[in-house]
Amino acid sequence: MSIAAYLREKYQYEVRIEDIRVSRNDRIGLESSIRLYAPDIVGISALTFESDAIPWIAESVKRVNANTPVLLGGPHATAYPDKAVLIPGIDYVVLGEGEVIAGQLIERLLGLRDVSDIKGIVYQRDHRTVATGRGDFIQDLNQLPMPAYDLIPIEPYGKFDRMSRTGSGKFMSLFSSRGCPYRCIYCHNIFGKEFRFRSAENLFNEIKHLYDTYGICDFEILDDIFNLDRDRLIEFCDRIVGSGIKVTLAFPNGVRGDLLDEQQLSKLRKAGTIFIAFAVETGSPRMQKLIKKNIQLDKIKKNIEIAHSLRIHPHGFFMIGFPGETLEEMKMTVEFMLSSKLHSSALFVVMPFEGTELGAITKEMGKVPVSDFSMSYHTENFVNLTTVPSEEVNRIRRQALLRFYLNPFRVFMFVRNFPNKQELFKLVMVFFRRLHWRS
Numbered sequence: 229m230s231i232a233a234y235l236r237e238k239y240q241y242e243v244r245i246e247d248i249r250v251s252r253n254d255r256i257g258l259e260s261s262i263r264l265y266a267p268d269i270v271g272i273s274a275l276t277f278e279s280d281a282i283p284w285i286a287e288s289v290k291r292v293n294a295n296t297p298v299l300l301g302g303p304h305a306t307a308y309p310d311k312a313v314l315i316p317g318i319d320y321v322v323l324g325e326g327e328v329i330a331g332q333l334i335e336r337l338l339g340l341r342d343v344s345d346i347k348g349i350v351y352q353r354d355h356r357t358v359a360t361g362r363g364d365f366i367q368d369l370n371q372l373p374m375p376a377y378d379l380i381p382i383e384p385y386g387k388f389d390r391m392s393r394t395g396s397g398k399f400m401s402l403f404s405s406r407g408c409p410y411r412c413i414y415c416h417n418i419f420g421k422e423f424r425f426r427s428a429e430n431l432f433n434e435i436k437h438l439y440d441t442y443g444i445c446d447f448e449i450l451d452d453i454f455n456l457d458r459d460r461l462i463e464f465c466d467r468i469v470g471s472g473i474k475v476t477l478a479f480p481n482g483v484r485g486d487l488l489d490e491q492q493l494s495k496l497r498k499a500g501t502i503f504i505a506f507a508v509e510t511g512s513p514r515m516q517k518l519i520k521k522n523i524q525l526d527k528i529k530k531n532i533e534i535a536h537s538l539r540i541h542p543h544g545f546f547m548i549g550f551p552g553e554t555l556e557e558m559k560m561t562v563e564f565m566l567s568s569k570l571h572s573s574a575l576f577v578v579m580p581f582e583g584t585e586l587g588a589i590t591k592e593m594g595k596v597p598v599s600d601f602s603m604s605y606h607t608e609n610f611v612n613l614t615t616v617p618s619e620e621v622n623r624i625r626r627q628a629l630l631r632f633y634l635n636p637f638r639v640f641m642f643v644r645n646f647p648n649k650q651e652l653f654k655l656v657m658v659f660f661r662r663l664h665w666r667s
Contacts, residue, residue: 229375231271231301234327237373239335245379248281249388255288262292269334272318273302273326286317297337301326307416307583309350313357321350324418325406327372329363365419369406369426374434382442390448391480392503394541394647399446400438404431408452410484411520412509413585414547414578423456428463435468435475445475451482458492465495476647478503480543485528493531497538502647504535507545511564512557515550519586529568536569539645544570549578549621551589551613558616562628566635571642573632575625577610589613 232243244265246253253261262270270289274282286298301322305312313321320343322329329348336343343349348363366372377400386397405425408415438444455461468475477500485506496504506528509521516522535542546565548558565573580590580597587597595611612618632638 229377229379230372231326231330232376232379233373235331235334236376238331241334243376243379245376247380248285250381250384255284258285258288259292262289266293267296269297269299269337271299271301271322271326271330274300274304275302276304276307279304282312283315283317286315290317299330299333301330303416303418306418309359310357313350313352319351323348323350323362324420325363325366328366365407365422365424367424369424370430374437377438377442382444390478391450392448392478392505392543394448394478394503395446395476397446398442398444399448400442400444401448401450402431402434403450405451405454405456409456410453410522411585413519413589414581416581416584419452423453425457425460428460428467431464432467432471436471436473439473439475445473446478447475448478448480449482450480453484454479454482455484455487455492458487461492462495465499468499469495475500477501480505485531486524488531488534490534493534493538493540497540501540503541503543505543505545506532506535506570508561508564509545509547510550510553510557511546511561512553515553515557515561518552519550525564529564533569536571536641541572541645541647542568542570544568544573546573546575547578548575548625549610549612549614551586551593553614553616555616555620555624558621558624562624562631565628566631571638571645573629575628575632577621577625578613580611580613 229245232245235241235243244267246258246261248258251257251261272282272285282300282304286300289296289298297319298317299320299322300312300315300318305321306323309321309323312318320333322333329346332346333343333349336346343351344358344360346363347360350357350359352358382400383398386399390399391401405423406419407421407423408419409421409423411421435447438447477496479501480503483504483506485508508523508525508528509519510516511525513525516525532542532544544565546561548561562575565575578586580586582597582599584597590597590611590613593613595613598611608622610618610621612621614621
């Protein structure tokens with residue numbers, strides 16, 4: 229939607245968005261839709277876990293018109309450009325932020341002009357891969373137009389599970405910043421290491437537009453690190469409260485838990501926050517340094533307690549199985565999880581994805597990083613980077629989840645405070661599937 233809005237504002241192009249999750253189009257339906265619209269250029273965006281759909285979407289475009297250029301962007305293309313450019317039917321890969329680069333590329337292609345000096349693209353020429361390097365990051369995100377919400381059907385998205393599972397019905401996901409200065413070894417570098425953000429006023433205006441125009445009251449903010457700028461967070465909350473609008477906010481992905489404090493959490497609660505995910509990862513100080521997360525464990529634990537006291541649902545993310553992690557360090561992670569005031573928690577086995585620093589470490593250890601993107605974080609089989617037997621790692625994980633979720637106090641708090649009572653049964657079923665390594 230952001231790319232569409234940019235293309236319409238800067239170039240006055242006519243743009244259409246098709247989300248095959250919503251339209252449920254198969255190959256025949258998609259080809260019919262493409263044939264009806266007759267686009268000059270098609271762009272595809274995909275997350276890595278969606279990447280198996282890229283080939284047949286590109287093929288559908290080419291079956292309608294083999295001469296239609298197909299662009300591929302998004303996180304998967306940015307993380308794995310050398311592989312992405314080899315997908316049949318893909319003509320150009322756009323790296324990183326797509327608004328400006330896609331605009332430049334489309335303008336050149338429509339004018340039948342050379343594209344080789346455009347930064348941030350990868351393509352094939354004479355059976356070899358040409359990469360022009362990463363493009364410049366957009367410094368002032370306030371200059372981007374509001375995403376083109378008029379190009380999507382709002383209502384159907386309410387039928388999909390939210391990341392936070394905090395509600396059902398009409399809602400919207402928002403992205404208010406790009407880039408993260410931290411260097412966690414398990415992350416890909418999609419938006420760079422410089423934190424860039426839209427102002428509190430800009431974000432509030434988007435929420436107010438969605439509230440007034442579409443009647444949306446529930447929002448999920450998916451930033452990598454929403455709270456890096458403390459003043460922005462406080463101003464944003466004050467604008468929500470001062471406006472008098474009643475909304476709910478969930479942060480299923482993007483806060484740095486040890487940067488919060490009681491004032492910020494109180495402001496967030498007054499603004500309507502009902503859910504915050506705290507990405508602790510490991511309870512071992514040594515592992516915190518090794519993975520370059522460097523969370524202040526005592527501070528994040530205190531902030532979890534504050535969130536609990538404010539009746540914000542605190543959810544935790546944890547991982548075991550980092551390179552060289554000992555059995556005792558795994559137990560430290562479990563102990564942190566069990567002794568915290570978290571209402572819910574996810575305990576993953578480390579997945580060393582190809583293209584990350586962790587993936588490179590895995591290769592140095594003589595092991596193969598993960599390149600099967602359909603694998604689950606809850607699988608019984610994994611790349612073991614420790615000397616602890618895999619059976620023992622699995623046993624620790626299973627017992628930790630049982631001890632966590634069968635704690636009577638936690639069950640009571642979870643049932644009492646979870647914002648969406650209709651989701652409780654579904655979450656119980658998810659828990660049992662994951663307990664037995666079924667995603």
